[in-house]
Amino acid sequence: AQSVTQLDSHVSVSEGTPVLLRCNYSSSYSPSLFWYVQHPNKGLQLLLKYTSAATLVKGINGFEAEFKKSETSFHLTKPSAHMSDAAEYFCVVSESRSSASKIIFGSGTRLSIRP
């Protein structure tokens, strides 16, 4: 069975500094991996997804994530934080199988940006 662990419940960075949100996963099969963002009182938006074509995945708003199979990690990064990045971020895993695909969310990381 698959699972996903977001290692930090809250991350605070200064505007203009790098962002790192950590995610580890567990999967018996080849996983599909996603990052979603939820701004306050807004719906969930897809940031990026791992398609197995490339281990470094680029998403929207300057975010990217690297799939590391040996470390079972899919950390989300951004070189320079912006005030508008303040939100809740969710790492998501699904096992790629021909039968039913269960999609599991991590518990979320709240990102705060200091001026």
Added chain:
Amino acid sequence: DGGITQSPKYLFRKEGQNVTLSCEQNLNHDAMYWYRQDPGQGLRLIYYSQIVNDFQKGDIAEGYSVSREKKESFPLTVTSAQKNPTAFYLCASSGIRVGTSGPGELFFGEGSRLTVL
């Protein structure tokens, strides 16, 4: 426009009552999902369905029931057996990811907020 419609947006229930949350999609997606969102716990999977007339329990299915009689519809019933039903409920759907058998991007409805009085 294509999308997912959840109703009602807000719902109040007395203890001991069953309530049904509606979820309809016109994206022609095979897979549909119900999640519950509580502060600090992320989204937890209640039930999911890959095809009509078939569905599987997620991680927190106790006290909930679903049906999938039509591809477009996946209603969730919160029964009186659910001990702590006050929460925000999100319905989602996905197609198949291109080139694989795995799921593509999840598309979400706007959610239903259930409060038990």
